[in-house]
Amino acid sequence: MKFFVDTADIDEIKELAEAGLVDGVTTNPSLVAKTGRKFGDILKDICDIVDGPVSAEVTALDAPGMIAQGEKLAKTADNIAVKVPLTIEGLKACRHLTDKGIMVNVTLCFSAVQALMAGKAGATFISPFVGRLDDLAIDGMDLIAEIRAIYDNYDSITTEILVASVRSPNHVAQAAIMGADVCTIPPSTLRQLIKHPLTDIGLAAFLADWEKTGQEIG
16 A cells, blocks of 8 residues: 655655655645645645655636646646546546546545546546544445445546545554555654554663673674
């Protein structure tokens, strides 16, 4: 499974990329606003760090506006994935941009049939928001299982399942078990995937035992 980091923080992206943990990046207007920087400048910086897809979201609501913004965003770098909402206008824009060879991430998906429509429209990625469903006492991971089952039924659908609104390591583990293609994860949650109390305890014990030997390496 690929890991995309869900942030516009350049320092966070650099650090995680150095550890080989970043296959791509997702951004949105809210994340960009937190940086206080120009959107275009942030995108260029991210694309210089990351070779994989970098999702950049349009703000227009009509298809012609989304297409115009999407084509402009795509000129930033070859690895830009234009993010459009799962509306009829968004799907029109998705079809147009996909036909021009531009990657498209269809976002704000909350049902399996919505995901099917995005697949029909040629989306590169579909972004189901599992955490937001959990907030409504609906198991978001059930949606991932349904989308995976539908997509596996049809060879003509090449859309990748990009699990979004990830709130915990458990979301990531379940998504991987179900065969999701990508998880986009906040930096704080991505770091949680690495940590385990038994790892810390074991490391402390090893170091204590080594110190008792009085030896040095090198």
